[in-house]
Amino acid sequence: MNTPLRVPYHRPSIGPEEIESVIETLRSGWLTTGIRTAQFEKEFREYVNAPYAQAVNSCTSGLHLVLAALGIGPGDEVITTPLTFCATVNVILHVGATPVLADVRSDGNVDPESIARRITPRTRAIIPVHLAGLPCDLEAIGLLAEEHGLYVIEDCAHAIGAQYGGRPIGCGIAPCSTAAVFSFYATKNLTTGEGGMITTGDEHLAAKLKTLCLHGISKNAWNRYSDRGSWFYEVLEPGFKYNLTDIQSSLGLHQLRKLDGFTERRREIAAAYGKLLAGCEELELPPDRNDVRHAWHLYTVRLNLDQLTIDRAEFLAMLQEAGIGTSVHFIPIPLHPAYAAWATRPENACPAAMALYPRLMSLPLFPAMTDEQVEYVAKTVKHLTQEHCTMRCLAAAQV
Numbered sequence: 209m210n211t212p213l214r215v216p217y218h219r220p221s222i223g224p225e226e227i228e229s230v231i232e233t234l235r236s237g238w239l240t241t242g243i244r245t246a247q248f249e250k251e252f253r254e255y256v257n258a259p260y261a262q263a264v265n266s267c268t269s270g271l272h273l274v275l276a277a278l279g280i281g282p283g284d285e286v287i288t289t290p291l292t293f294c295a296t297v298n299v300i301l302h303v304g305a306t307p308v309l310a311d312v313r314s315d316g317n318v319d320p321e322s323i324a325r326r327i328t329p330r331t332r333a334i335i336p337v338h339l340a341g342l343p344c345d346l347e348a349i350g351l352l353a354e355e356h357g358l359y360v361i362e363d364c365a366h367a368i369g370a371q372y373g374g375r376p377i378g379c380g381i382a383p384c385s386t387a388a389v390f391s392f393y394a395t396k397n398l399t400t401g402e403g404g405m406i407t408t409g410d411e412h413l414a415a416k417l418k419t420l421c422l423h424g425i426s427k428n429a430w431n432r433y434s435d436r437g438s439w440f441y442e443v444l445e446p447g448f449k450y451n452l453t454d455i456q457s458s459l460g461l462h463q464l465r466k467l468d469g470f471t472e473r474r475r476e477i478a479a480a481y482g483k484l485l486a487g488c489e490e491l492e493l494p495p496d497r498n499d500v501r502h503a504w505h506l507y508t509v510r511l512n513l514d515q516l517t518i519d520r521a522e523f524l525a526m527l528q529e530a531g532i533g534t535s536v537h538f539i540p541i542p543l544h545p546a547y548a549a550w551a552t553r554p555e556n557a558c559p560a561a562m563a564l565y566p567r568l569m570s571l572p573l574f575p576a577m578t579d580e581q582v583e584y585v586a587k588t589v590k591h592l593t594q595e596h597c598t599m600r601c602l603a604a605a606q607v
């Protein structure tokens with residue numbers, strides 16, 4: 209029997225507006241992609257200030273669609289980060305290309321200097337991940353892309369609401385971004401249960417994504433042959449079934465309108481954690497930068513393991529015991545059996561990511577968290593660090 213946690217790791221903020229809107233869509237008789245998805249695409253495009261937006265049924269399918277639309281395939285190499293969800297790497301494998309791992313900086317984001325060392329004549333694209341909602345060094349990545357003629361496909365699963373260089377992440381400005389792909393999975397900052405969005409500034413790519421998203425049936429084919437009757441269609445190239453439904457989009461429209469409020473609350477909670485955990489030498493607080501706007505998707509602390517008598521797994525188990533849900537972002541790609549054969553080769557070596565991994569611990573952070581819950585989590589974490597602190601043990605032994 210599972211008793212509910214005192215502080216769950218996540219709880220989505222679904223209000224009466226979302227619920228009413230979904231019911232309205234169900235009553236409308238139009239369930240799949242239609243006017244609500246078109247409206248969601250329009251409002252999303254305006255929110256991130258991008259010329260084009262294509263709704264998809266997940267971030268994973270969006271990343272796959274972009275790689276396919278760009279013609280990336282066998283013989284091509286795509287550079288990404290080891291500190292990501294498996295989806296980022298799976299899509300590269302699904303198009304038949306070769307994933308190449310670049311190491312990370314101390315903030316957990318991919319290191320442009322490591323990317324530069326991984327570029328070969330076969331490299332076609334870079335997939336940076338804005339880990340936890342903290343933007344990557346897009347300027348440096350953009351310079352590399354320009355110099356070597358590479359595409360940049362941003363994995364923005366954590367980054368809706370983030371800003372870089374005073375602009376929203378996903379605004380579609382090349383060479384820093386060929387396309388940006390967002391996730392609306394249940395735990396993400398904006399959710400449709402499952403869903404995603406691709407934004408781009410490239411008109412040709414946008415048209416290709418639209419066709420490939422729905423079996424490769426061209427809208428032009430409809431128009432061209434409409435005189436034959438509404439039953440007629442032609443498949444111009446074999447595509448995918450990656451469209452977002454109007455049920456999901458009606459949810460997303462309301463989530464998007466609330467997003468700035470959600471982000472503000474996330475920032476408040478992160479600041480409260482920062483204050484409450486300050487001075488706790490057994491852990492390092494999550495990185496932030498003044499020149500960007502952090503989306504605060506995750507609040508990932510780093511344990512100073514040399515100052516603790518317990519490891520991360522024991523720490524997580526104790527938090528669970530205290531009724532606090534936690535997570536780890538992420539298990540590095542080389543540690544998964546499915547990838548080990550290629551990902552552990554020297555050319556993919558990522559010592560910084562591997563050293564960071566055992567220290568990573570994501571605490572609950574969601575807009576519906578109460579101040580009392582934030583204080584309880586911080587108090588419990590602080591208490592555990594003090595109780596299992598090496599220095600204190602040494603000091604106590606000396607008395």
Ligand SMILES: *Cc1c(COP(=O)(O)O)cnc(C)c1O
Binds near residue numbers: 269393
């Ligand atoms: C959640 C996540 C994805 C996958 O998103 P889906 O919408 O579930 O497909 C991809 N990359 C990262 C970094 C993620 O956290």
